[in-house]
Amino acid sequence: MKRQMRLGMSMRGLGYHPAAWRHPKVPADGSLSFAHYVRNAQAAERGLFDMIFFADGIGIREKDEPRGSLARSGYEIVEMEPMTLLPALGALTRHIGLVTTASTTYNEPYHVARKFATLDLISGGRAGWNIVTSWSEAEARNFNREEHLDYDTRYERAAEFVEVVTGLWDSWEPDAFPYDKAGGLFYDESRMHVLNHVGKHFQVRGPLNVASMPQGRPILVQAGASEPGREIAAATADVVYAAQDSIPNAKAYYDDVKSRMAKYGRSPDDLKIMPGLRTVVGRTRAEAQAKFDELQSLLDPLVGLARVYNALGDLSGHDVDGPVPEPVKPPQVRSIVDQMMQRVRRDKLTIRQLYTQMTAGGFCLIGTAADIADGMEEWFDAGACDGFNILPTHLPEACEDFVEHVTPELQRRGVFRTAYEGATLRENLGLKPHVNRYVAARKRSQAAD
Ligand SMILES: Cc1cc2nc3c(=O)[nH]c(=O)nc-3n(C[C@H](O)[C@H](O)[C@H](O)COP(=O)(O)O)c2cc1C
Known part of the structure; x- marks a missing residue:
């Protein structure tokens, strides 16, 4: 069997073209309409996507420069809060992974650990956390600050934040709950672990008051390309959302991040690197170009x-x-x-x-389904990625076009699934099961005896 592509549908708001909201087929109020998100999520699931993916900001991050531009931009202005939205979408889908962004700068680790653990339970093992440090002053001002934390502090905090969250997720071993009604024992004390984290940024005792996640723990996604970002990805991430726009750049990034993994005892396959890709699909090249030109002409x-x-x-x-x-x-x-x-x-x-x-910049493919599949295969075969995070120009049309035309083309070529393989996001991504750290430690000490 050929190596298989992983696909995410980044379905935030109304799409990734800045004029999307003005497109005749886009519901301009869609980013505040639950039905709009449901339609997109269900389309992505019909297309057998590994996951839907929500980028997120905790405030309006763009500035009104020049004056008056913000009021004319429908891009990332108002939208639903994804941690509230995703459990609802989980109830109306069965297979697709549910991944969203949560900032390590404007959250507490206990909150994040608890919410994603709960999402994993609600969805039957489909939760993923996109770890970001945030970047805007607008967000700082929504959280009691005048200025954003400096870069090094943000990354230092992020690294410790991830350590605490993943520690909390291991609070309970898989067999911690005998639920023994006759014997009167609810949980086994030897299988519960108090984290007792004391660090520079956080003091978190634990244990987490959620347990038994179907995936062992949610999937960790990382998006950030700098030196510390690459190191966090190599050490802990299951998926990287990358942002390169050419094969040589993407391949250099891919090889660099994967080569850092061995020192953390990980193999290159334990991490899936998925660059963002915008696609515009037509039945002919001329139709695809006309679709794109229409969007461009709507740009105020x-x-x-x-x-x-x-x-x-x-x-x-x-x-x-x-x-x-x-x-x-x-x-x-x-x-x-x-x-x-x-x-x-x-x-x-x-x-x-x-x-x-x-x-029009960035990594964008405009053409027939065959053209787009050619472009995707070229990247994939060059060893520049493990799949793609699709950034639809406008929703729902661009998502539905992909699912209707490009998914079958990739399937015909044998590089994409024809049915979900597993029950959880982790299984569908082809990742190893998560082993609780205390179980692993006990196995190691038993082996040493
Ligand atoms: C592809 C990509 C996607 C990102 N998505 C988000 C996001 O959804 N929300 C957010 O606050 N920051 C997002 N970030 C910003 C990162 O968390 C980080 O603050 C920024 O990239 C600076 O770090 P770096 O120099 O390591 O890239 C994203 C970054 C990249 C490269």
Whole structure:
């Protein structure tokens, strides 16, 4: 059997194109409508996706720059809180994994451990936690701070946070509950473990007051590409949501993260690396391109200008069909702006052409189902990934198009499942069962005797 791709459907809000909300087939109020999320989740399950995936922010993170742009952007403005939403979606699906983001900066580990453990119980073993450190000042201001924690502190806290959560998840061994009515014994004291964590950022006694998760513990997803991010991924993650946009970059990242795993006693197969991929599917190439062009044409100029604000400042006083002015203040990330300005000069881009191109950037495949499957296979066969996290441009259409056209094409090629293999997300991802740390330690000491 050929190596199989893993697929996630990132189904946050109305989709990943910034003009999605204006598309005629998108319900503009969908990100506040339970029925909208149900429709997308059930479509992804029909397409046999490993998981639905929710990125998340705890506040409106984009700034109103230029002034008035935010009110015209329907992107990540209002949406349902995913930890509340996912159990409900779990009740209306049977197989698909339920993964959401929870910040290590604006949560307490005990809360996170308890909620995801409960989600695993409700869903019969389909829970996954996307570990993020958060990045915006807007979030800081929603949580009693003026400023975001500095980078190193955030990552230090994240590492300890994950240690505490995974420790709490092992509080009870699988056979901790004899539920012996006749003998009167509810739990076996020798199978319950108090964590007693005392660290720099957290003091957590434990044990967790949830147990018996069908997956042993929820799946750990990591998204963050820096040095400390890679190390956390190699040490603990089951899945990485990656963000590279070319095969050489993705392969370098893939090889780097996987090569760090051996020192943690893990094999490369214990971690699935899934880059984000936007797809636009048509019955013909022309139809796919027309679909994409329609979305691009819906981009409001102010929303477009917001995308170049960081690099070029406020261009709202300029004619968007005129030339791009030279940056006036030193850019924050000079190399990116220099590269962009080289392209602007070479291709004589107008402001509108520039922001439209930037919206189309990243890893994006536009074409027939065969074109898209070709592109995906090329990455997969090059050893640049273990699968993809699909970022639908607009919902529900882009999700349903993928499921209707691309899923069968991948199946025909033998690189994607034709039925769910397992009962849990862990099994479907092809990951080893989780072994409780106290069970493992006892086995080791018995073997040594
Ligand atoms: C692909 C990807 C997805 C991310 N998703 C989220 C998210 O949903 N919510 C969030 O607050 N941060 C998210 N982050 C931000 C990370 O948690 C982290 O704060 C940021 O990437 C900076 O860390 P890094 O330098 O290690 O990448 C994401 C990052 C990446 C690369």
